[in-house]
Amino acid sequence: MSGVVQVTGELVATRRVGAYHHLTVVAPGLAELAKPGQFVALAVGGETSANLLRRCFSIHRVKPSGTFGGTVDVVIAAHGPGTQWLTTLRPHDPVDVVGPLGRPFPLPAEPVACVLVGGGYGSAPLFWLAESLRERGCHVEMVLGAASEDRLFGVVEARRTADGVTVTTDDGSAGRRGWVSDVLGDVIDRTKAGVVYACGPMGMLRSVSDIATAHGAVAQVAVEESMACGVGVCMTCVMPVTGNDGVTRMVRSCVEGPVFRGDRVRWDAFADGICRVPDDALGAPRAGGH
Numbered sequence: 326m327s328g329v330v331q332v333t334g335e336l337v338a339t340r341r342v343g344a345y346h347h348l349t350v351v352a353p354g355l356a357e358l359a360k361p362g363q364f365v366a367l368a369v370g371g372e373t374s375a376n377l378l379r380r381c382f383s384i385h386r387v388k389p390s391g392t393f394g395g396t397v398d399v400v401i402a403a404h405g406p407g408t409q410w411l412t413t414l415r416p417h418d419p420v421d422v423v424g425p426l427g428r429p430f431p432l433p434a435e436p437v438a439c440v441l442v443g444g445g446y447g448s449a450p451l452f453w454l455a456e457s458l459r460e461r462g463c464h465v466e467m468v469l470g471a472a473s474e475d476r477l478f479g480v481v482e483a484r485r486t487a488d489g490v491t492v493t494t495d496d497g498s499a500g501r502r503g504w505v506s507d508v509l510g511d512v513i514d515r516t517k518a519g520v521v522y523a524c525g526p527m528g529m530l531r532s533v534s535d536i537a538t539a540h541g542a543v544a545q546v547a548v549e550e551s552m553a554c555g556v557g558v559c560m561t562c563v564m565p566v567t568g569n570d571g572v573t574r575m576v577r578s579c580v581e582g583p584v585f586r587g588d589r590v591r592w593d594a595f596a597d598g599i600c601r602v603p604d605d606a607l608g609a610p611r612a613g614g615h
Contacts, residue, residue: 335350335420343476345402346412347385360452366552367575447524473495488515522547562577562582591603
């Protein structure tokens with residue numbers, strides 16, 4: 326895996342942001358290689374932990390150089406033991422980091438209007454992407470949604486970064502009551518956007534992909550499939566994606582992704598948090614076969 330490093334970094338800052346934790350880690354050599362849309366895998370639990378598997382997080386931002394050296398920022402929602410352990414770290418604690426991993430967001434060759442859609446802390450990688458797009462002369466609008474105000478991430482930062490921001494919450498505690506899908510079509514039409522970038526829950530990504538296609542835009546989505554190793558070995562994050570030849574294959578979201586064209590993902594294979602192998606996928610089991 327070229328362009329990937331493993332380093333023992335040092336936590337230099339940790340802070341609570343709404344329902345999430347924002348960590349800044351010195352990771353020499355990693356920040357210089359990273360691009361928007363890629364992710365890092367962090368070891369959890371310390372040297373004697375039974376938590377053998379790393380936890381993967383989208384890169385929020387990088388600074389290739391600074392007072393401490395190159396730094397990487399990630400945003401964490403503390404759900405299980407691994408992520409909860411990460412939130413207990415304090416400045417100067419060591420953090421073992423592997424990255425940058427995965428395929429980044431593809432950037433347009435020519436200036437084009439773009440809409441960036443984030444669900445919850447899935448918005449974390451979009452701010453760096455927005456800056457990269459604006460450097461290329463693109464008009465950038467952001468749509469940020471979450472269940473409630475405390476589960477939004479980066480609204481203030483979005484207003485500094487993008488040309489326009491639309492906020493939705495399920496309960497109406499901030500912005501417009503509803504889902505990002507309720508407003509996305511209007512934003513695409515108003516801006517004449519050619520590309521929609523998105524990161525968030527899989528159900529949201531399916532809606533974003535369908536709406537983008539219906540309104541004449543290409544969706545590029547960063548999926549949130551569970552990744553155990555992050556480097557393509559364990560096969561826990563495989564999902565069905567249709568290739569240029571029209572054939573559906575089970576591909577690794579950590580290596581072939583996490584960014585895919587939304588209209589190539591077989592969303593029909595996902596239900597109740599489970600991804601099934603479509604019957605017409607290459608290598609799928611056949612009735613009566615072995």
